[in-house]
Amino acid sequence: MAIDEVKIGGMGARQKRVEDNRFIRGKGNYVDDIVLPGMLHMEILRSPLAHARIRSIDVSKAWDIPGVRLVLTGETLAARNLAWMPTLSYDTQAVLATDKVRFQGQEVAAVVADDPYIAKDAVEAIIVDYEPLPAIVNPDQAMAPDAPLIRDDKANQPDNKIFDWEVGDREGTDRAFTEADHVSTIEMHYPRSHPSPIEACGSVADFDRSTGKLTVYMTSQAPHIIRAAVAMVAELPEHQIRIISPDIGGGFGNKVPVYPGYVISILASILAERPVKWIEDKTGNLISTGFGRDVYLKGELALRKDGRILGVRMHTTSDHGAFFSDAQPSKFKIGLMHSAFACYDIPSAHLTATGVYTNKAPGGVAYRCSFRVTEAMFFQERMVHAAADELGLDQAEIRRVNFVRDDDFPHRTPFGFLTDSGQYTKCLDLGLAAIDYEGFRREQAAAREQGRLLGIGISTMTEPLGAGNSREYDILGIKMFDAAELRVHMTGRAILRTGAKTQGQGHETTWAQIVAHELGIPADDVVVEEGDTDTAPFGMGTYASRSTPVAGAAVSMVARKIRAKARKIAAHLLEVSEEDIEWELGRFYVRSAPDRGVTIQECAMAAYSNVPDGMEPGLENHAYYDPPNLTWPFAAYIVTVEVDPDTGVWDVLRVVAVDDCGVRINPMIVEGQIMGGLTEAYAMANMQFITFDADGNCVGSNYMDYLLPTAWETPGFELHEVVTPCPHHPIGAKGVGECATVGGPAAFVNAVMDALKDTGVRNIDMPLLPDRVHQALTTGQDVSGAPPVDPEAS
Amino acid sequence: MYPPRFRYEAPRSLREAITLLQEGGGEAKILAGGQSLIPMLKLRFASPGMLVDINNLPGLDHLTRDGDGTIRIGALCRHEHIERSELITEHQPTIAAAAPLVADPIVRTRGTFVGSVCHADPQGDWAACMIALDGAIVAEGPGGRRSIAARDFVTGPFQNVLASDEIAVEAVIPPPQGEARGGYLKLERRIGDFATAAVAVAVDLRGDQVTRAGIALVGVGGTTIDARDAADALVGSPLSSDAIERAAELAAEAAQPRSDHRGSASYKRHIVRTFTSRILTQIDRSTQKAA
Known part of the structure; x- marks a missing residue:
């Protein structure tokens, strides 16, 4: 008599996304859709220069334009101690420049006006007198002995270095290199890219002097962190701050940091005593907000002849731009770069990392990167590929001989993480069979005879998701756990709220499926709400593929608390003791008489109409979930290409993806995440980058220069799955949002390098x-x- | 999009439009498909005092072929119409090859052929085709109509010879001297990207003899490049692998590329050579097959 779980939209159901009902009808409610009575519009003046001293700012012509209500400069902000703000990495960042501009696109002034046309006209009327300074656009220039000092605003900052950081076993690694048959060395650059969500950033700040309440509608993936940051930066009482993230048009890590535009709009609303809307344009988003990567690697592998890796040495130099504003766990200066080589059984490894300031936009931890795991896995798989070629080994075989074995978990990675489960060889072999690896190698050899260049690239990796456990993971001291709150109404319908914030991941669908799985309440009967700090329980937000591992687990745990109470109610209704009650999906029954039972809906009604003596009425609860460890999904991505030797153009022939992200709640949503990630992987390998000329001018400031692949270029994807449940997650899920973006790029690059193998070329950045x-x-x-x-x- | 303030007019007749242009005195811009003008307004690269929207003008959306083989493309004929036209597929291979490569499908539904030529972007596909085909632009102003050879029409990047009170009403492609053959190849990083390099080739054949040829280059100079020497080298003899090689070499020499984020100068030159050779070889092969 048990309910069919798939029919009620539980685990494994390919539920259509409930949020799409409004999105495909154009009924989404984004920040720019928010219209408040008396609302003013703000526009930001950005620096045209990468590095310059500000001699003077003349705002008189802007004030002359009818309809202008406020003109703000760094001076205005400095008078209120708001010209600078703290970053999420214990640095400071200019809100509006006072002394110097330090990157092209930096915020210099803001105008608040009756409509956005007037604001834009007025911004153009501001005259800034700049004294240009030499621009620093890469780490070599930054670290040159006579380099101009970018952060002369900071005490104790004698040069442009932000940090030196290291992790791993230096001596053990040195020993491994002396014992090696072969040392493989490679240098490469993972270029700067930008997640470029279709919706740029924006806010509507509404300060109500009569109540003292500040309400901010904004594009934030982490509204609770923003509330805390606003409380600290603006020195406003936290209970009087309400952050609302309405629908978000894509985030990809771009919408985690606190941007000057948000802060200025808040101050503007306080000063104008009216709501102020700021909507960033596409260029503003591309040139000033959180980007991804820009890391240089020198990598070394110590190998035995048979391909066994004995030791890993990595040195990274990362370009963080003008302010160290990375949104990442505080302990880890270069994020989780040291998650590299986690899928391989390697005795020793050592990583040193140097971070530098340059005259470029700040950031580095965005674009589905899971705190720089993207770089870690790309470097890892490029290093392994190059080493195999040098040793004359097969690309699949070198991975097989180094994989952690299925029976060797839990496994301590060379940099000290603990992985818990996986079937690495099974995943790789499934992918190789799907693409007919042996057949392709034969085809490749035959094609070479005719002067055609075919190549196959493999990328395998396990990555740490779900930051974090509270022992090791915090942002500015705030521990990285999440909460969920569930209220079951008397008719058995329910509302679930979490501290995560969906931006396309499908939480409104997936969380309801978890509730359906735990309680047997149909997913359609559960509404999910996120993003309003006045109503949602605390959470660290959605990024780093952490929603299902952390918030999703909290959903499970709160549903189990509800079930525990419902069991007591069921015992009362069935007039038996609680020990005699059994549970099947959606129903409690008497063990000795299975026909006697009550549904979860009947328990819900009783919670409001017939509770046992002494029991608190109602059926609602909340749960905080502090994960015991990270989760470790595995993936094998295999790509085949043909390179045109006359033009260098390469076409993707096939893409095979095998993902083991543990138990899949909604397989359709998981597949969507993987396809999106593979599209981004292809984009970065093929066309996507932001670069700067010698003067620090950003190349990639609009969609003519910064390319997002269209359906036309994007190859087809063949998806396969292996399921190894996570042993410590309540429903065995591991997280998946970033896997393909993390693991995919190396597969495309390795495929092209395989096609070029005979040329002796080892790397193209x-x-x-x-x-x-x-x-x-x-x-x-x-x-x-x-x-x-x-x-x-x- | 928050462009600077401008006056908007949507005249109903060509005469009215010309009067408005006269009134605008150089401050007026014509709005046809708007696929370049609107982005420029959005970015505030352009701030015209007046937009004269010609979309309501009658009789300008034609795509026709005269009895003598002359093809006429009206000022409001959209890229998409050309892409789907059987007349073009059947009679004009250079245009047919370029049509699906212009911008992206969304732009093609609104953008116009003549507007693209007038915009005179060195990256424009149609100006190159018109030069390769010895085409002409017909313009109308207060003093009547005149025809301007495409080769003389574009004077520099984003500059053409039209007076401020003239409207380009039609593009004209003359009849081929024999059979019209041709092709268009473009290297772009992504659909809708500006060309890293592109080559337009038009060759008229009588038997196996080349009677007329035109080659024009896109994205490899400050303006569309007329590779006259390369084309002339083909005229008066049959296509042969030697002739093709020579023409490809001359085309590469005519290119004036700059290195940028789309590719190095030497690579762009190489692509011009490769594409010229590929198009001509393709014509040669299909001619041999037909014979």
Whole structure:
């Protein structure tokens, strides 16, 4: 008599996303859809120069324009101690520049006006007198002995270095290298890219002097962190701050940090005593907000002849731009870069990392990167690929011989993480069979005879998701756990709220499915709400693939608390003791008489009409979930390509993905996440990058220069799955949002490098634009660094 | 999108439109498909005092072929119409090859052929095709109509010879001297990206003899490049692998590329050579097959 779980939209059901009902009808409610009575509009003036001293700012012509209500400069903010704000990485960041501008696109002034046209006109009327300074656009320039000091605002900052950081076993690793048969060395650059959500950032700040309440509608993936930050920065009482993240048009980590625009709009609303809307344009988003990567690697592997890796050495140099504003766990200066090589059984490893300031936009931890795991896995898989080629080993075999074995869990990774489960060889072999690896190798050899260049690339990785456990993971001291709150109404319908914030991940669908799984209440009977700090329980937000591992677990746990209470009510209704009650999905019954039972809905009604003596009425609860460990999904991505030797253009033939993200709640949503991630992986490998000319001008400030692949270019994806449940997650899930973005790029690059194997070329830095591939083909030399930016002009 | 303030007019007749342009005195811009003008307004790269929207003008959306083989494309004929036109597929291979490569499908539904030529973007596909085909632009102003050879029409990046009170009403492609053959190849990083490099080739054949040829280059100079020497080298003899190689080499020499984030100068030159050779080889092969 048990309910069919799939029919009620429980675990494993391919439920259509309930949020899409409003999105496909154009009924979403985004920040720019918020219209409040008396609302003013704000526009920001940005610096055209990358590095310059501000001699003066003349705002008189802006004030002359009818309809202008406020003109704000760094001076206005400094008078209120708001010209600078703390970042999430214990640095400071200018809100509006006072002394210098430090990157092109930095916020210099703001205008608040009756409508956005007037605000835009007025911003153009502001005259800033700049004294240009030399721009620093890469770490080499930053660390040169005579380099101009970017952060002369800071005491104790003698140069442009932000940090030196290290992790791992230096001595053990050194020993491994002396014992190696072969040392493989490679240098590469993971270029700067930008997540570029279709909706840019924005806010509507509404300060009500009569109540002292500040309400801010904003594009935030982490509204509770924002509430805490606003309380600290603006020195407003936390209970009088309400942050509302309405529908978000994509985040990808771009909408975690606190941006100057938010802060200025809040101050503007306080000063104007009217709501103030700020909507960033696309260029503003691309040139000033959180980007991804921009990390240089020197990597070394100590190997035995048979391909066994004995030791790993990595040195990374990361370019964080003008302010160290990375949103990442406080302990880890270069994020979770040291999650590299977690899927391989390696005795010792050592990572050193240097971070530097440059005259570029601040950030580095965005774009589905899971705190720089993207770089870690890309470097790992490129290093393994190069080593296999040097040793004359098969690309699949070198991975197999190094994989952690299925019976070797829990496993301590070379950098000290603890992984808990996986079937790595099974995943890889499933992918190889799907793409007919042996057959492709034969086809490749035959094609080579005709002068055609085919290649196959493999990328395998396990990555840490679900930050975190509270022992190790905090942001500014706030521990990284999450909460959920569930209220079951008397008719058995329910409302669930969490501290996460969906931006396309489908929480409104998935969380209801977890409730259905735990309680047997149909998913359609559960409404999910997130994003309003006045109503939602605390949470650290949605990024780093942490929603299902943390908030999703909290949903499970709160539903189990509800079930525990419902069991007591059921015993009361069935007039038996609680020990005699059994549970099947959606129903309690008497063990000795299974026909006698009550449904969860009947228990819900009784919670409001017929509770046992002494029991508190109602059926609602909340749960905080502090994960015991990270979760570790595994993936094997395999790509085949053909390179046109005449032009360097490469076409993707096939993409096979095998993902083991543990138990899948909604397989359709999981597959959507993987396809989106593979699309981004392809984009970064093929076309996507932000670079700067010698003067620090950003190349990639609009969609003509910064390319998002369309359906036309994007290859088809063949998806496969293996399920190894997470042993410590309540429903065995591991997180999946970022896997393909993390693991995918190396598969595409490795495929092109495999096609070019005979040329002796070992590395082409992304993006693999046709001219770079062609250059490698014709010269036989590696191609490093960012693509040229009009060198004749400079 | 918050462009600067401008006056908007939507005239109902060509005469009225020309009067408005005269009134605007150089401050007026014509709005046809708007696929370049609107982004420029959005970015505030352009701040015209007046927009003269010609979309209501009658009789400008034609795509026709005269009895002598002349093809006429009206000022309001959209890229998409050209892409789907059987007349073009059947009679004009260079245009047919370029049509599906212009911008992206969304732009093609609104953008116009003539507007693209007038915009004179060195990255424009249609200006190159018009030069390769010895086409002309017909313009109308207060003093009547005149025809301007495409080769003379574009004077520099985003500059054409039209007077401020003239409207380009039609593009004209002359009849081929024999059979019209041709092709268009474009290297772009993504659909809708500006070309890293592109080549338009139009060759008229009588038997196996080349009677007329035109080659024009896109994205490899400050303006669309007329590779006259390369085209002339083909005229008067049959296509042969030697002739093709020579033309491809001359086309590469005519290119004036700059290195940028789309590719290095030497690579762009190489692509011009490769694409010129590929198009001509393709024409040669299909001619041989037909024979």
